[in-house]
Amino acid sequence: MEYNYQTPRYLLVIEQIKEKIQSGELEPGERLPSEMEFSKQLRVSRNTLREALRILEEENIILRKHGVGTFVNRKPQFRGGLEELFSITDMIKREGKEPSTEWLLTGYAEPHSDDREELELKEDERVYLVKRLRKADGEPLVYCIDKMPERKLSNDFEIKGESIFEALQRDAGITISYAKADINTIAYHQEISKMLGCDRDVPLLVLKQIHYDLDDHPILYSLNFFRSDQVSFNVFRKRMV
Amino acid sequence: MEYNYQTPRYLLVIEQIKEKIQSGELEPGERLPSEMEFSKQLRVSRNTLREALRILEEENIILRKHGVGTFVNRKPQFRGGLEELFSITDMIKREGKEPSTEWLLTGYAEPHSDDREELELKEDERVYLVKRLRKADGEPLVYCIDKMPERKLSNDFEIKGESIFEALQRDAGITISYAKADINTIAYHQEISKMLGCDRDVPLLVLKQIHYDLDDHPILYSLNFFRSDQVSFNVFRKRMV
DNA sequence: ACGGATTTGTTCGTATGTATA
DNA sequence: CTATACATACGAACAAATCCG
Numbered sequence: 001m002e003y004n005y006q007t008p009r010y011l012l013v014i015e016q017i018k019e020k021i022q023s024g025e026l027e028p029g030e031r032l033p034s035e036m037e038f039s040k041q042l043r044v045s046r047n048t049l050r051e052a053l054r055i056l057e058e059e060n061i062i063l064r065k066h067g068v069g070t071f072v073n074r075k076p077q078f079r080g081g082l083e084e085l086f087s088i089t090d091m092i093k094r095e096g097k098e099p100s101t102e103w104l105l106t107g108y109a110e111p112h113s114d115d116r117e118e119l120e121l122k123e124d125e126r127v128y129l130v131k132r133l134r135k136a137d138g139e140p141l142v143y144c145i146d147k148m149p150e151r152k153l154s155n156d157f158e159i160k161g162e163s164i165f166e167a168l169q170r171d172a173g174i175t176i177s178y179a180k181a182d183i184n185t186i187a188y189h190q191e192i193s194k195m196l197g198c199d200r201d202v203p204l205l206v207l208k209q210i211h212y213d214l215d216d217h218p219i220l221y222s223l224n225f226f227r228s229d230q231v232s233f234n235v236f237r238k239r240m241v
Numbered sequence: 242m243e244y245n246y247q248t249p250r251y252l253l254v255i256e257q258i259k260e261k262i263q264s265g266e267l268e269p270g271e272r273l274p275s276e277m278e279f280s281k282q283l284r285v286s287r288n289t290l291r292e293a294l295r296i297l298e299e300e301n302i303i304l305r306k307h308g309v310g311t312f313v314n315r316k317p318q319f320r321g322g323l324e325e326l327f328s329i330t331d332m333i334k335r336e337g338k339e340p341s342t343e344w345l346l347t348g349y350a351e352p353h354s355d356d357r358e359e360l361e362l363k364e365d366e367r368v369y370l371v372k373r374l375r376k377a378d379g380e381p382l383v384y385c386i387d388k389m390p391e392r393k394l395s396n397d398f399e400i401k402g403e404s405i406f407e408a409l410q411r412d413a414g415i416t417i418s419y420a421k422a423d424i425n426t427i428a429y430h431q432e433i434s435k436m437l438g439c440d441r442d443v444p445l446l447v448l449k450q451i452h453y454d455l456d457d458h459p460i461l462y463s464l465n466f467f468r469s470d471q472v473s474f475n476v477f478r479k480r481m482v
Numbered sequence: 483a484c485g486g487a488t489t490t491g492t493t494c495g496t497a498t499g500t501a502t503a
Numbered sequence: 504c505t506a507t508a509c510a511t512a513c514g515a516a517c518a519a520a521t522c523c524g
Contacts, residue, residue: 067520
């Protein structure tokens with residue numbers, strides 16, 4: 001066989017695969033054909049294909065799993081700027097998707113030790129607890145736990161189908177002014193991962209926030225669990241010298 | 242046996258376990274005794290112990306793995322504020338630990354397609370590539386990949402043992418002024434997780450940053466992979482109405 | 483709990499084109 | 504032109520991880 005070394009064959013294979021992804025022939029998350037089959041399709045040796053895959057993996061375009069297969073990487077499509085308190089509703093709308101919320105639980109509950117500390121609760125004070133699953137076009141995206149100190153709320157405080165910020169404003173006359181956010185990640189959570197409908201190998205981004213009112217009192221303690229294959233956060237960072 | 246129902250027994254068990262963690266008898270990451278054995282130790286039934294564990298898991302103090310065991314959760318000890326461009330060295334020093342850096346690679350390399358886009362590279366332009374492993378008291382904490390466009394640097398540009406910001410300032414007269422940061426997470430990375438010495442179930446926090454100079458030109462493209470059991474990020478978020 | 487099938491990971495051997503001294 | 508080194512390309516065999524009945 002004669003070779004044309006103007007451009008090496010594995011580079012051509014890389015372009016072919018990228019094109020298949022661009023054109024939608026290979027969708028994010030989808031499995032590529034097995035190396036054996038794919039190499040026949042593309043009319044190159046398995047080794048040449050593997051060299052292409054090696055580079056695509058380095059470029060973070062595909063993900064290879066030993067004994068399982070090779071997959072097109074999903075890129076997070078929802079992005080939230082962290083400088084501002086973003087509304088998850090807006091984040092979803094910005095992507096042209098339809099936001100919806102599944103209300104799992106509302107009502108008073110006993111606080112955990114964390115809650116007591118973060119919300120500066122008094123002895124025996126309960127919290128108003130809200131658990132929600134928020135979706136984009138019906139696909140679960142975030143699981144939200146929100147807690148508010150009982151004493152800050154009116155007796156008949158209730159939330160139904162509206163934003164928590166709005167309910168606090170209307171029912172208790174409280175304006176949220178800022179929040180301290182903490183970002184972390186967990187590998188997998190039995191319940192939460194299941195509710196979000198994501199596999200064992202999709203970690204969750206955890207956004208833990210304490211919201212304060214205009215008088216710097218802690219009002220709202222939020223835990224948000226985002227699907228990390230759908231969401232990323234971004235920040236503008238200034239250099240202070 | 243007579244019971245004292247002033248406080249239910251499982252709450253006492255919770256306190257006992259928390260105390261063991263506080264006192265250091267149980268260390269973060271350590272496995273608790275099996276439920277059978279532990280319940281004998283604490284002189285309660287396995288069910289009572291399980292009720293305590295259920296709550297501790299809900300409070301995120303322990304982690305239970307089906308068929309494996311129960312573990313004390315590690316709390317991230319290193320925290321980085323995202324508003325400012327923090328130095329990882331400072332982040333480590335702030336915790337009273339000794340920072341050190343293992344230089345894995347420095348030199349020119351071919352850019353990936355991402356690099357080309359983010360750094361606005363010219364055709365055939367290479368990047369100066371730095372790979373480092375940064376440690377606290379000898380323990381790996383972050384794996385860093387940094388890339389700079391060739392054309393912005395002097396011919397004899399070289400980095401050895403100093404900060405990249407300093408080297409850019411000294412050798413190329415470039416001042417980094419701000420950065421756009423993107424936060425995400427990946428479940429596991431064969432090489433990187435191994436280098437950081439963390440298990441399959443510790444995800445990595447990924448901080449992807451593009452740094453700009455005073456003229457808003459992209460100068461430095463950084464990928465930082467943090468051990469998520471050691472590090473968390475925090476931000477102060479203002480409400481814009 | 484086990485075995486077999488599938489898939490990726492690794493390492494050989496071999497051959498050819500390109501670049502350089 | 505030769506000798507050498509290197510990157511590219513193909514094929515084959517085996518190891519290791521995973522999946523499924």
